[in-house]
Amino acid sequence: MLIRGGTVVTEGGELEADILVEAGRIAEVRPGIAGDGAIDATGLYVLPGLVDPHTHFALDTGTGRTADDFTTGSASAAAGGVTTYINFAIQHQGQGFEQALAAVREEADGRTHVDYSLHLNITHLDPGWEAELERVVDRGVSSAKVYTTYKGTVFYVDDFTVHRLMERSGPAGLLVQMHAENDDLIEGRRRELAAAGLTSFAYHAAARPAVAESEAVSRGLFFSRVTGSPIYFVHLSNPLSVDLVSEARARGLAAVAETCPHFLCLDDSVYGGRDAIRYLMTPPIRDEEMQAGIWARVSRGEIQTVGSDHCGYSLDQRGSSVDFREVSPGIPGVETTLPLLYTFGVDANRITLGDLARLTSTAPARVFGLYPRKGRIAPGADADLVLFDPAARGPLTDSELHTAAGFSPFSGLELRGRVRTTISRGEVVYDRGRVLGLPSHGRFLDRLPFDAARLG
Numbered sequence: 188m189l190i191r192g193g194t195v196v197t198e199g200g201e202l203e204a205d206i207l208v209e210a211g212r213i214a215e216v217r218p219g220i221a222g223d224g225a226i227d228a229t230g231l232y233v234l235p236g237l238v239d240p241h242t243h244f245a246l247d248t249g250t251g252r253t254a255d256d257f258t259t260g261s262a263s264a265a266a267g268g269v270t271t272y273i274n275f276a277i278q279h280q281g282q283g284f285e286q287a288l289a290a291v292r293e294e295a296d297g298r299t300h301v302d303y304s305l306h307l308n309i310t311h312l313d314p315g316w317e318a319e320l321e322r323v324v325d326r327g328v329s330s331a332k333v334y335t336t337y338k339g340t341v342f343y344v345d346d347f348t349v350h351r352l353m354e355r356s357g358p359a360g361l362l363v364q365m366h367a368e369n370d371d372l373i374e375g376r377r378r379e380l381a382a383a384g385l386t387s388f389a390y391h392a393a394a395r396p397a398v399a400e401s402e403a404v405s406r407g408l409f410f411s412r413v414t415g416s417p418i419y420f421v422h423l424s425n426p427l428s429v430d431l432v433s434e435a436r437a438r439g440l441a442a443v444a445e446t447c448p449h450f451l452c453l454d455d456s457v458y459g460g461r462d463a464i465r466y467l468m469t470p471p472i473r474d475e476e477m478q479a480g481i482w483a484r485v486s487r488g489e490i491q492t493v494g495s496d497h498c499g500y501s502l503d504q505r506g507s508s509v510d511f512r513e514v515s516p517g518i519p520g521v522e523t524t525l526p527l528l529y530t531f532g533v534d535a536n537r538i539t540l541g542d543l544a545r546l547t548s549t550a551p552a553r554v555f556g557l558y559p560r561k562g563r564i565a566p567g568a569d570a571d572l573v574l575f576d577p578a579a580r581g582p583l584t585d586s587e588l589h590t591a592a593g594f595s596p597f598s599g600l601e602l603r604g605r606v607r608t609t610i611s612r613g614e615v616v617y618d619r620g621r622v623l624g625l626p627s628h629g630r631f632l633d634r635l636p637f638d639a640a641r642l643g
């Protein structure tokens with residue numbers, strides 16, 4: 188395969204070059220490579236395939252299951268230029284770590300259009316967990332999420348469990364990821380709102396105040412400081428949370444901040460509208476000032492990664508409730524990260540094209556132990572590439588998407604650019620609106636143990 192005439196974008200900048208692919212890997216990157224049957228990339232940006240570090244395909248919370256399974260979710264990923272996604276594998280009641288991972292492998296293997304890996308979602312520590320933790324890292328699962336919220340569900344873990352886990356996670360080579368929201372602050376606010384009869388979707392954001400996030404981030408950083416274990420904060424929405432992470436990094440902690448496109452491209456006015464049901468995720472979307480604050484920190488390089496937090500419930504699955512307490516949170520997003528960050532980031536002069544490649548591909552590949560195989564355009568790397576057409580402009584519509592959720596919270600936004608073609612290990616898996624190839628193409632990826640030296 189030869190890709191000719193495009194502008195190759197890497198974290199280091201842009202280069203007019205052709206890309207020769209052999210046996211699924213990049214063989215050469217330079218101008219003027221000769222050969223027949225080239226893919227014409229004239230006028231297109233050629234970026235490293237996105238590494239989405241945060242998806243919830245086939246999420247089963249016990250009360251509901253997402254419309255997107257691995258096949259539809261990965262089709263949506265391919266259409267979004269995502270060539271690797273890292274999905275969460277919940278440790279259900281009665282399961283050990285290895286059982287939880289094996290159950291998800293069973294469901295995903297052979298049913299994914301692009302490559303994938305798994306994060307463990309630890310919900311409890313059984314006797315013997317320490318040795319099991321080392322075994323899962325050995326088998327390529329080097330990250331695990333804990334939730335500090337959703338008390339009363341399988342997800343919530345108490346502070347003792349987080350601290351106990353972090354006493355071991357660093358030496359084991361495991362990166363602990365935290366969904367940071369102080370559950371007591373949220374519960375108290377929900378009670379107040381409910382007592383006042385304020386339970387419509389308009390109050391979803393008010394019920395989960397930004398201070399709850401920052402308090403839990405502060406606690407996670409404290410545990411990191413006293414245990415020496417690295418920590419990664421998923422989906423940060425409050426600039427103060429990012430500042431706490433930056434201060435900790437300055438002190439030498441291995442702490443990483445992730446944000447999501449919805450915190451960058453939407454503000455909380457969406458909850459006042461009739462379509463508020465399209466924007467129910469946690470943490471909620473914040474006000475314009477916080478949105479600007481998150482952008483400023485992305486621009487300054489203080490936020491390391493962007494993940495979609497794709498959680499594809501359909502609007503039908505939301506049921507008929509109009510009470511924010513009765514809806515499973517989550518929105519689809521794996522397909523829209525690239526055009527959103529191009530439009531509101533690159534085109535708005537907030538980030539460079541190189542930043543775009545770093546935030547969406549190279550940095551997550553490094554943090555999660557997939558680099559140098561993924562996340563770069565250079566000889567030897569997997570030929571995971573996305574051809575992006577900056578001239579394809581227009582409002583995003585639900586009907587152009589491939590997620591089984593059937594909608595996007597970003598529909599209606601005027602986007603500059605669309606994914607033209609997605610290539611996974613040298614195979615075209617998406618081209619001009621159509622997902623190509625078979626869901627047997629994608630493979631499970633073993634990841635390296637966490638190494639703080641890769642954070643740079």
Ligand SMILES: [Zn+2]
Nearest residue numbers: 241243421496
């Ligand atoms: Zn999530």
